Amino acid sequence: MARSWMRVAIALDLVLLGVFKYYDFFAVELSNLLGGRATIPLLELTLPVGISFFTFQAMSYVIDLNRKVIKPMSMLDFAVYLSFFPQLVAGPIVRAAEMAPQIRNHPDPRQVASGEAFQLILRGLFKKVVVSSWLASSIVDDVFANPEGHSSQDVLLGVYAYAIQIYADFSGYTDIAIGVALLLGFRFPTNFDRPYRALSLREFWQRWHITLSSWLRDYLYIPLGGNRGKEVETYRNLLLTMILGGLWHGSTWNFVIWGLIHGIALAVERMLPNRQTHPGIRWLATFHIVCFAWVFFRADSLASALDVFSAIASLPSSVELTNALIILGIAGVLVAQFFPYSRSEQVKRRLSKQRVLTQGLAFGCGLVLIDLFGPEGVAPFIYFQF
Amino acid sequence: MKDKTTTGSDLQPDDAGFPAGKVFLSGIAGLILAVAVNSSTLLADAERLPDSRSRSLWIAIWTPIEDVASTLRLTWPRRAGDFLLGRNEDEDRISLHREKIAPKPDSQELTVLSVGEETSEYELDQKPALAAEPVWSSNNPFTIWVLGDSMVQFFGDTFVMMAERSSSVAAVSEPKLASGLSRPDYFDWPARISEVMTAHDPDAVILMFGGNDAQNIKTKDGLWLERFTAQWEEEYRKRIASVMDLATGDEGRIVLWVGQPPMRGDGFDARMQRLNDLYRSEAVSWENVHYIDLRSLFTDESGNYARYLPDSSGKLTDVRLTDGVHLSHWGGEWLSTLLLNEIKKTPNLDWLWNE
Numbered sequence: 001m002a003r004s005w006m007r008v009a010i011a012l013d014l015v016l017l018g019v020f021k022y023y024d025f026f027a028v029e030l031s032n033l034l035g036g037r038a039t040i041p042l043l044e045l046t047l048p049v050g051i052s053f054f055t056f057q058a059m060s061y062v063i064d065l066n067r068k069v070i071k072p073m074s075m076l077d078f079a080v081y082l083s084f085f086p087q088l089v090a091g092p093i094v095r096a097a098e099m100a101p102q103i104r105n106h107p108d109p110r111q112v113a114s115g116e117a118f119q120l121i122l123r124g125l126f127k128k129v130v131v132s133s134w135l136a137s138s139i140v141d142d143v144f145a146n147p148e149g150h151s152s153q154d155v156l157l158g159v160y161a162y163a164i165q166i167y168a169d170f171s172g173y174t175d176i177a178i179g180v181a182l183l184l185g186f187r188f189p190t191n192f193d194r195p196y197r198a199l200s201l202r203e204f205w206q207r208w209h210i211t212l213s214s215w216l217r218d219y220l221y222i223p224l225g226g227n228r229g230k231e232v233e234t235y236r237n238l239l240l241t242m243i244l245g246g247l248w249h250g251s252t253w254n255f256v257i258w259g260l261i262h263g264i265a266l267a268v269e270r271m272l273p274n275r276q277t278h279p280g281i282r283w284l285a286t287f288h289i290v291c292f293a294w295v296f297f298r299a300d301s302l303a304s305a306l307d308v309f310s311a312i313a314s315l316p317s318s319v320e321l322t323n324a325l326i327i328l329g330i331a332g333v334l335v336a337q338f339f340p341y342s343r344s345e346q347v348k349r350r351l352s353k354q355r356v357l358t359q360g361l362a363f364g365c366g367l368v369l370i371d372l373f374g375p376e377g378v379a380p381f382i383y384f385q386f
Numbered sequence: 387m388k389d390k391t392t393t394g395s396d397l398q399p400d401d402a403g404f405p406a407g408k409v410f411l412s413g414i415a416g417l418i419l420a421v422a423v424n425s426s427t428l429l430a431d432a433e434r435l436p437d438s439r440s441r442s443l444w445i446a447i448w449t450p451i452e453d454v455a456s457t458l459r460l461t462w463p464r465r466a467g468d469f470l471l472g473r474n475e476d477e478d479r480i481s482l483h484r485e486k487i488a489p490k491p492d493s494q495e496l497t498v499l500s501v502g503e504e505t506s507e508y509e510l511d512q513k514p515a516l517a518a519e520p521v522w523s524s525n526n527p528f529t530i531w532v533l534g535d536s537m538v539q540f541f542g543d544t545f546v547m548m549a550e551r552s553s554s555v556a557a558v559s560e561p562k563l564a565s566g567l568s569r570p571d572y573f574d575w576p577a578r579i580s581e582v583m584t585a586h587d588p589d590a591v592i593l594m595f596g597g598n599d600a601q602n603i604k605t606k607d608g609l610w611l612e613r614f615t616a617q618w619e620e621e622y623r624k625r626i627a628s629v630m631d632l633a634t635g636d637e638g639r640i641v642l643w644v645g646q647p648p649m650r651g652d653g654f655d656a657r658m659q660r661l662n663d664l665y666r667s668e669a670v671s672w673e674n675v676h677y678i679d680l681r682s683l684f685t686d687e688s689g690n691y692a693r694y695l696p697d698s699s700g701k702l703t704d705v706r707l708t709d710g711v712h713l714s715h716w717g718g719e720w721l722s723t724l725l726l727n728e729i730k731k732t733p734n735l736d737w738l739w740n741e
Binding site: 044114185 | 412417467547700
């Protein structure tokens with residue numbers, strides 16, 4: 001009986017997501033496939049903010065209930081869980097098992113981790129307002145808007161810059177969300193762990209958007225059979241999981257291709273014999289596969305993505321957008337991925353040990369500096385659209 | 387920038403933390419400090435807002451704060467930072483008003499109906515000719531500048547890419563977000579257009595304004611004119627005329643003035659339609675200014691706004707962004723095709739994209 005209710009709940013969740021996010025995509029594709037023989041009405045609905053995130057949270061709740069991982073939440077607790085504003089718009093995807101005990105036990109208002117929270121919010125704002133916006137306006141937007149009009153060096157650097165931009169943008173939002181939740185006494189799970197230091201695609205997905213990848217693993221890949229069946233079934237499960245993961249980001253073929261590239265890369269990685277390849281080569285291969293896939297993620301269309309590769313493959317010519325600052329910025333972020341974690345912990349500890357008023361004033365000074373170095377207008381977070 | 391987006395149940399705080407009340411007050415103290423140091427910037431931002439109650443309210447809030455902060459010398463760190471970053475340039479602004487030239491009796495309005503239409507469907511009796519007929523080549527390219535607000539942001543680069551498929555063409559797109567002709571105190575388009583014409587002398591100019599212009603106008607005397615009143619319309623027409631005059635220059639440069647496409651919101655669409663009427667009627671006064679109507683291009687069979695429209699092969703295409711205002715990548719391609727076809731109609735340019 002409980003299982004049937006779970007299925008009904010999941011079906012309702014998926015229907016809502018499907019109608020709002022995918023109906024028009026499939027209706028247009030079907031109309032074009034039928035070549036005008038039938039007109040399928042389009043809904044042109046406005047996408048509710050954060051629907052992809054809160055739908056996945058709701059699904060995790062009913063599945064975990066059925067698995068008896070969690071106990072039922074009261075209606076009010078569930079409403080708080082699903083609509084908790086810090087992560088509502090762009091994650092992290094917080095599972096009921098992580099939030100329910102915190103809501104039930106009530107955070108202790110006498111012990112707010114203010115130093116940690118202020119540091120996270122400032123770091124997130126810096127990543128978004130300064131790093132992400134600067135890279136977008138200095139090179140990425142130009143290169144992806146008109147790849148044919150730029151030299152191969154500019155386009156290649158633009159692709160690297162996008163890898164850094166999307167990381168700074170998304171992990172910046174996550175930092176802010178985690179920091180704001182901390183001020184309210186809630187702890188969210190880790191969502192990014194220096195993803196560009198990964199030496200394999202598998203490791204990349206253990207470090208990038210961890211709450212999504214672990215959601216896909218626990219609620220899709222493993223129920224599909226995971227790696228428990230034949231090898232060929234494992235590859236199928238990997239491909240399916242990653243393609244659906246791609247489609248979760250948006251209803252375009254580019255996201256499907258992005259997921260497919262990751263699925264194929266994960267499958268190939270699994271097929272390869274376990275040889276002792278130099279870590280440098282493994283890092284280079286992993287980073288470039290991720291960047292290759294990002295091109296499809298960022299480009300407006302399949303044709304635009306192919307234009308980017310065509311531009312990279314063209315003969316080098318004079319550079320217009322590349323400069324030392326951009327190269328240093330990209331290299332700096334990549335190098336920082338290899339810094340020992342204790343370094344950022346030291347900053348956090350130092351701030352946490354200050355008097356609370358000092359923390360607040362340091363927070364104010366940080367805001368001024370970020371506003372000073374940031375551009376005049378800052379684009380919305382990339383992950384708001386998902 | 388270090389990572390490991392922290393927290394999670396594996397990461398506990400190093401100390402027990404502080405009471406929420408104290409954290410709240412210290413956070414407020416930090417915000418007050420930030421507001422005081424940044425007050426000049428906040429006031430300047432408020433002054434750029436459209437004339438409205440919200441603008442008046444923000445100015446009323448920031449002005450005394452800025453006064454106090456300046457008196458306490460709290461604003462200098464931000465000013466010093468801006469200075470060091472080179473953001474304190476006071477550019478000479480030119481007047482918005484220039485004498486309108488007399489309308490040419492034989493001038494015609496040009497309205498394009500849809501993408502891919504052949505010239506025969508909207509032939510001009512007299513096409514504008516360039517003053518000279520140079521041989522365009524990669525060494526001496528035909529230059530096109532695209533200037534305007536955020537609408538240009540979404541199709542300008544696509545246009546540049548498509549235009550530069552001819553080795554004899556060099557194109558530049560220069561959008562300025564949230565700009566227009568109503569608020570030169572925010573961005574002075576006549577000044578910028580004048581600079582571009584003087585410094586680069588393009589052969590063709592594409593202009594698109596309006597999205598941010600349906601707002602009250604501040605005159606050079608500091609008076610606010612209420613949107614769409616007779617006085618407002620007179621002033622806005624002068625501004626359109628001034629820009630058209632600057633853009634065409636003495637040599638009769640080709641100017642394509644792109645009207646606003648249909649918008650999803652009825653009220654916004656009606657306001658854009660009113661502005662389109664002004665652009666259309668002003669363009670008649672200049673021989674080389676062509677008004678490009680986008681309404682027919684971006685409406686469905688019923689003449690309404692539509693996000694998905696069939697292309698020339700009948701394939702449904704997503705031509706608008708989800709905001710119901712801007713053009714998507716494909717919409718940008720449609721508009722760019724339309725504009726290139728328009729430029730090609732000039733007698734000595736018809737070969738340009740047929741190489």
